[in-house]
Amino acid sequence: MQKFPFKAALSLTAFSAAMLIASAPAEAREITAAVATGFTTLDPWDAVDNLSRAVSRSFYESLYTFDKDLKPVPQLAESYEVSKDGLTYTFRLRQGVKFHDGTEFTADAVKMNFDRGMNPDSKLTRRTFFKFVDRVEVVDPYTVRIVLKTPTAGFIQRLANGTAGMICPSLLKRATTKQVTAYEACGTGPYTLKRFSPAEELYAVKFPNYRVPGLPKFDAIRWVPVTENSTRAMMLQTGEAQFISPVPNEQFLPLSKSGKLTLQKTPSVVTRYLSMNETKKPFDDIRVREAVSLAINRKALVKVAYNGFAVPSTGYLPTQIEGGVDFGEFPYDPKRARELLKEAGFPQGFKTTIWSAYNDGKTVKTLQFLQQQLAQVGIHAETKALEAGQRTVIYGAKTPEESQHQLYLIGWTNSAAEPDWGLRPLLDSRSCPPVLNNDSYYKNPKVDALFDEAIRETNAEKRVELYHEIQKLVNADKPWAPLVFEMVTAGTAKELKNFTVLPDGGFDFYSAEWKE
Template sequence: MKQTQKTSNDLKGDMPMRPDKPLGWTRRLFSASALSLALGSSVGLATLSHDTQAASARDNTVAIAIEANMARLDPHASTTWNTFRVLMHIFEGFVAEDLTIKDVEQPPIVPALAESWKISEDGLTYTFNLRKGVKFHDGTAFNAEAVKFNMDRMLDKDFKYYQAVAAGLMRWMWQDLDSYKVIDEHTFEIKLKSPNSEFLRRLAMGGSGTPRFISPASIEKGGNDSVETNPIGTGPFKFEKRTVGEATTLLANKDYWDAERLPEIERLIFRPISEVATRELALMSGEVDMISSPSPDSIDRLKAQGLKIESSPVSTLYMMWVNMKEKPLQDVRVRQAICMALDREGMAKFHRNGYAQPAYSVLNFGGPGYDPGFRDCQYDPEKAKALLAEAGYPDGFKTRMDWTMGGGGDVNTVGDAEWIQRNLSKIGIEASIESFDNGTYWDMLGSGIREGTGFMSVSWGETSFFWLDQVIASDAIPPNGFNAGYYDNPKIDELLAQARSAKNEDAMVEHLHEIQQTIADDMAFIPYYTPIAIYAMRPNVSGFVLAPQHWHDYTGLKKN
């Protein structure tokens, strides 16, 4: 079967996982593991800079190899989880998720730059009491005027420093906003048009823009674009330097306001190394101290070298966008047949080596409303063939799958496509594969699935359900969002609005479960597995907590 690869050769990723129990379990710690040097040549290690090698060797520096290059450093205009791993240590918002604890399915919301808040009885007005004495990294004071500057930058088209990219990117955050204003130096008010049941949790999110605060003085001095080269926030680490495609270096903020999260290390270096084997070799050789997403195939060999492995479920899932403009896929029976053709249990057990759990719902593990017992369909290739015949395709049909080689957290995603390709061939559907680097692919997804392509796929899912506003809502059809398959169902829009405005969690979950069933009935999106996140590290690195999130708190890292 045909497979074409279109790539800038810049982005492969890695996603290790392995639950031996159903999701809903608590975090498991895997003991140290290692890779034999027989993995192959040390291709790519020569690209590690001498500066990074030297820095990694210093006692108070931790160098982390991540799966892909980072995007923009402007928090209001930045995309990808990979980038937010860095930004969350520089910039802060009103609240945050506590990522210093494990053994929870959803990290709790805790105060950040707002030390407390009050929500009106009708759920429309949020009054934030801001933390006093906090300073940005450039020494300027954090206060309510600084908050307003940032809000204006995200939302006010007439504001001198308006960030146009932020408005579209952060629709998920501000779609219910009515107004905002300064009450006094340390009090800020936000009013909503309708209640939002998870407004506080959305304030803590990132990866598709994030409502975190930049130093107004730095922008007034250097201009709007200066955030990319001189990002200044209030966080536990300060930006030192970035060499695009090679390394980003942060320094500990010795004056950080939260004594409990003062960094233990002096310097944190993020190295984008897209090839998984090269990341693993960099770890074994000591060029870096930690890596994200080693291959599931490498875990036992990494153990043998005395390297430490930590593993935890993460709030995401992999799923296929179905192109509703393609004639065969306009018939729900065809879409149901495709779902029934997928051997998701085999995929998780054999293809992912157990480092995944089959996924059957658009509601992800770790997010609100997750139901481990829900099934959109059962694996039944014979019934799938009968449905195809009933729909007028007894001999199947040809289509194309556009796929990405991966970004943050991914490993062997093209292998996923090949597994699905084989499953579809068994019911007569011949699907070719074309793969793209991650940056190109996200541009494609944001433009809508191209003609002749039946499916696209990425990982998504959050501890908030805001991502559904970006993916399944009708007003998120490209170019306004990532509803790339052109799924248009007014009922879904209504249910999303009801879930956001629910008065309590039970009511919110009730609406989310109706969304879950509606998507399954329409078979508009087909999930296939939930990943397990993995980090590997040198034995002298400690203090890392792998909370169930796409990004992690590195303030507790120690290097012995």
């Protein structure tokens, strides 16, 4: 058995918050955090959006979590051992940890959570995230064994991303439907749930029996969805909120000049790209796909749509992810794009559509920019920013023939911070909708085989080589045009310390405190 002991016990991660309710800031015991969208659920096993998983860390902890650099560190586990064949992980759990209902956290709770999370009958949206897990076995009250179907690189990273939050067994026993865990919360985290309205407020209060002495340092965190950018920024300026994320790009510089605020800007693991549906003509022709990529000036896109809060993509994985290939800046060459279209039989260009997965202001600007760029090489596109319900036309498709989109503006947050989850859901032919997010319907049998080989490879150097090969093959096939890697932003009252935004868009707030 190869053993991985961890002793840096208090490096913890979680989520955003800030609003001051005290008369004197120095006495602040309650903070308000304003975020950009509403919440979908409190259940991390069922949250399709990163924000909901992020705020659920107010209540839920996992065996492992991420530090500020997205490196996995222990949380409810103390250490783990992995067998030589890479199939069996044995975790030693922390002792004396209490759930919010007063019961003790033990290996039985770990098994109950995973059994529920992997059960197809549960219909939890994040079930596929751990589909490689075969079974969970209780060794003793503080030792649990997780057996995998195949060796899976990045397993610890997946444990750390917040999906596998440990829910109280008492709540799970009552959870006859997903609605129960969507609106109720009971975990081991630093806060307990007082009230919750998905579009209005998540109010969490201090858990007095939290396992880390002295934490949390606030009596309450109030999470408030504020979709209007200017309103969110104003709340920070007036002190109605002590934390906001994201900061509106156009207001970042003015706010940073205030002596009362602290602004944060962090390179993220969020990539934006233009997917091309290879089952729809003319995007089945690689010359057309390459022409689309060559028609886009990514440096100009960063200025026009992102106000500089992004960098042009240099590959298919953000640079922080181990195993990413840096291809350099993707070229902007409209002349060559027109030549390729002529070679492909479109000397006068053609008409198409660009749909977007989002309808916020930044995305609308991106759509308009892409429309103008493509028009310059003869590709005339109608644009449509989809609402959440409309996206089912893409992800509800059961066959490529049922898909309706042609060009699709989309993004991906690599919440596991490892190469497989950054590539496989988007580029494996077995990940086409409705399974996952290969919305280009890209299919390369060699790429599929390399995905299977890479995730089973236990040698880190060999695994990186395999992911490099995958990315080089994908870049040659050009199923989509990488656009930008975004930056994540946040703003805090100057007195609010240790409340930060992370590269995955989540928040580190467990040790947040108020200091004059």
